[in-house]
Amino acid sequence: MLKWHRLLRVARRRRTPAVRPVSDRPVPDRPALLARSADRLATQLVAWKWWLLAIGAIGFVPLVYLQAGLTMNRSLSAMFSPTDPAILDYHRMQSQFGGNLVVMWVYDDEQLMTTEGLARSRRWTEQVESMAGVEGVLSLAKLVDAFRYLRPSLSTAFSPAAFTPTSTTTGPPAERLFQNSDPVAVQFRNLFAGYTHSFDEKTASIVVMLRSDTLSQPGRVSETIGQLRSLAATMPASSAALLVGEPVLLEDAFDLIVADGRRLAIGTIGLLCIVILVTMRDLRIVLLSAICIVWSTVATRALMVVAGMEMSLVSTILLALISVIVVAAIMHLAVRYRTPGATLGGVIAVLAIPIACTCLTDAAGFASLAISHVRPVAQFGVMTATAACCVMVSLALFSPLMLSLPAWLSLRARQHPPYAREPQTGTSIFHRLLLWFARGSVRWQKPLTIASVMLLVSSTLYVMRLETNSSFLDNFRPSSPIVHAYQRVEDRLGGAGVWDVTLPAPARITPEYLQRVRELEDQLRAIEVPSDDARSASKGGVRLRKVLSLADADAVAEQVTMLSFVPPEVRLSAMRAAIPAFAEALLSFPTASEPTQPRRMRIMLRSDExxxxxxxxxxxxxxxxxxxTATDSSFATHELDSSQAHDKTGEGVVTGYSVLMSRLVASLVRDQWTALAVALAAVGLLLLIVTADWRLTVCSLIVNALPILLVLSCMGWFGGQLDLGSAMIGAVSIGLSIDGSIHFLSGYQRRRFAGEKAETAATNAAADLGAPVLLASMALVIGFAVLVTSPFVPTATFGLLVAATLTLSAIANLTMLPAMVVFSSVSPSRPRA
Structure with a gap:
């Protein structure tokens, strides 16, 4: 080694090109430079440990103040990019039709179509209408009022049959809407069956249209839903009242996740502390972990406030993730520090670069999620990447002092023999077992390498064919009250999935236009797609459960003699006066301020959730x-305003909560491959900078990408589908699992620099680093395994898959990685890097 260094110095002095030696031993100039830098850094950290503690403590005060301003945005808009076409269509519909956040208050009433049932419906309707956040209400009481416009007293005064009640109960005469002998009343009731009442007329529904959140009132929807819950709780238990709807679904999801995040954080921290005490038996390590977790969490939350970010659907597990990252890093410090002959400065010097690189690769893996078009996932990536950097800072601030506390805090007495730069190789059974596995993998280096590459390619092709589960209801466990509520709604009222079609409308509604709308509705009702369930397929495919618009209401109103002679615009205006919430939610009417504004017609769709x-x-x-097809052919542009014939308002648009939720998951799954590629590129670049060897970098990326794809393949083999949880594990796992590779490569290159052959350096590095790598991996696996208990299925899926991936990665880093590293080493007949 010295001989070649002298030759290189002579070459530089003569200003002649230096030729790298052809040898079996590399000259890792960059790793050696990093090692010297780590020595100087360790010396400074140990010397300035009290100042570092003071900086961390003083900086903690403003961070606590800043993080108190962190809020959570529960709106649907917060889950999409502001430029996403899907959310733009939804916002356009909101601006055209007003309140579009629909909540259904469902309750049982055996005497619904009686005077008593009507009185109960009217009482609840009036109380709901009085709430500040309610835009409008559609209920049985509102239908009775509307039908009085269709059947005024004069039109039915000479029709005795019209007053034949459907109920045999004594009391005042039943309302005209309840008369089965009146075909118009029957049609009108059937028109709204599935919305205001069930088809068997034993279950009622009050359809509540909420006002959306605004900048001045960000929590209005949550507050209104809370008031509706309180009011529903006052109903008799026999009514079995419940609230459903996508706004309620989101509220329940957020409530579950927030409570889940707190519970998981407590469980994760508690289990990890137990792991530390059992394995390390050192209170200093527990204290250091607690301080770093708290400081990193507060710092991350404060930086989110400064950046203008908010907590979202997937960010409530922040504390649990930080706990896992902190403990995994500290495990390496603890194992190395308890080795006989180790000193604080020596431990920091050896581990400073690997731990810093580990935190940076964690940050790179999480940051790759920032490319997602799903805003909560993108913010989650930025947030956790920031958290990984904060963990690195907290370790630098508090590790020197915490580890130098008195030895009596350790439950296991430590001996301090004279300083030894390199830990002595152990001779325990565990060490010999690791050495045996490493030697065996190196012996079979070629078959293992070929098998790894073939598995990587085949599993990638298989995972790319996995189906996506875009049902938001599947994010909850089957035993969840949310799932039971939706099942009840679908059994009694039809489909619980609400979405919409909006169509261009002329300035003046004509009979021809309404007829074309009804033809389109017939086409929509005729749509049938194949069912995945064989039993359902035998009864027919999947269809829409309900299709409703003002064209249907006008068709019923047209059958009334007094209204059959007036144009549709008059009938629709009368309907607007009778039930304004329903009419204005389905047709945009001209206003005094904007009389020429393009008009839109809305068709409400219902499907099974x-x-x-x-x-x-x-x-x-x-x-x-x-x-x-319909808007291209049936809706001729000459019937529309000139402004509608050339822009978005002249097209038919499919939108709504169910559409947005479906596209949300599909977009996330579609982004997972891009995020995984970005994570691999970022992590690979960091490894290349540290190792200065592209072969080692490629081997590490293959070994850490393979477990991710194998786990996803196994999930597919057992019938699983890609969802919110599984779509994020690729980028996240790469950043976390690369931890073992970094420490292995660090030990491997130190041994190669000391003169060992590739086979010996690889097997010894794997055996010596087996304990810290396995302990750190165990901490990660236990931390993520706690997430499996979450009632929110994506969180549980995420925890299970990441835990399984990290388990396979730990094994691969101690067996397959040494084999591939030795296999990729250049033979003596070729130049070495």
Whole structure:
């Protein structure tokens, strides 16, 4: 080694090109430079440990003040990029039709179509209407009022049959809407069956349209839903009142996740502390972990406030993730520090670069999620990447002093023999077992390398074919009260999935236009897509459960003699006066301020919320094709305003909560491959900078990407589908699992620099680093395994898959990685890097 260094110095002095030696031993100039830098850094950290503690403590005060301003945005808009076409269509519909956040208050009433049932419906309707956040209400009481416009007293005064009640109960005469002998009343009731009442007329529904959140009132929807829950709780237990709807679904999801985040954080920290005490038996390590977790969490939350970010659907597990990252890093410090002959400065010098690189690769893996079009996932990536950097800072601030506390804090007495730069190789059974595995893998280096590459390619192709589950209801466990509520709604009222079609409308509604709308509705009702369930397929495919618009209401009103002679615009205006919330939610009316504003007609669709992702996607695609075909042909542009014939307002649009939720998951799954590629590129660049060897970098990336794809493949083999949880594990796992590779490569290159052959350096590095790598991996696996208990399925899936991936990665880093590193080493007949 010295000989070649002298030759290189002579070459530089003569200003002649230096030729790298052809040898079996590399000259890692960059790793050697990093090692010298780590020595100087360790010396400074130990010397300035009290100042570092003071800086961390003083900086903690303003961070606590800043993080108190962190809020959570529960709106649907917060889950999409502001430029996403799907959310733009939804916002456009909101601006055109007003309140579009629909909540259904469902309750049982055996005497619904009686005077007593009507009185109860009217009482609850009036109380709901009085709430500040309610835009409008549609209920049985509102239908009775509307039908009085269709059947005024004069039109039915000479029709005795019209007053024949459907109920045999004594009391005042039943309302005209309840008369089965009146065909118009029957049609009017059937028109709204599934919305205001069940088809058997034993279950009622009050359809509440909420006002959306604004900048001045960010929590209005949550507050209104809370008031509705309180009011529903005052109903008799026999009514079994419940609230459903996508706003309620989101509220329940956020409530579950917030409570889940707190519980998981407590469970994760508690279990990890037990792991530290059992394995390390050192209170200093426990104290250091607690300080770093708290400081990193507060710092991350404060930086989120400064950056203008908010907590979202997937960010409530921040504390649990930080705990896992902190403990995994500290495990390496603890194992190395308890080795006989180790000193604080020597431990920091050896581990400073690997731990810093580990935190940076964690940050790179999480940051790759920032490319996602799903805003909560993108913010989650930025947030956790920031957290990983804060962990690195906290370790630098507090590790020197915490580890230098008195030895009596350790439950296991430590001996301090004279300083030894390198830990002595152990001779325990565990060490010999690791050495045996490493030697065996190196012996079979070629078959293992070829098998790894083949598995990587085949599993990648298989995972790319996995189906996506876009049903938001599947994010909850089957035993969840949310799932039971939706099942009850679908059994009694029809589909619980609410979405919409909006169509261009002329300035003056004509009979021809309404007829074309009804023809389009017939086409929508005729749509049928194949079912995934064989039993359901035998009864027919998947269809829309309900299609409703003002064109249907006008068709019923037209049958009334007094209204059959007036134009549709008059009938619709009368309906607007009778039930304004319903009419204005389905047709945009000219206003005094904007009399020439383009008009839109809205068709309300209902589908089963329990549909699989493939069924729902197929149904939405069929609806989209039908609407596009209809608006291209039936809705002639000469009937529309000139402004509508050339822009977005002249097209049919499919939108709504169910559409947005379906596209949300599909977009996330579609982004997972890009995020994984970005994570691999970022992590690979960091490894290349540290190792200065592209072969080692490629081997590490293959070994750490393979477990991710194998776990996803196993999930597919057992019938699983890609969802919110599984779509994020690729980028996250790469950043976390690379930890073992970094420490292995660090030990491998130190041994190669000391003169060992590739086979010996690889086997010894794997055996010596086996204990810290396995302990750190165990901490990660236990931390993520706690997430499996979450009632929110994506969180549980995320925890289970990441834990399984990290388990396989730990094994691969101690067996397959040494084999691939030795296999990729250049033979003596070729130049070495």
């Amino acid at each position: 329990s549909l699989s992702g493939r069924e729902k996607s197929a149904l939405m695609a069929a609806v989209q094709r039908t609407v596009e």
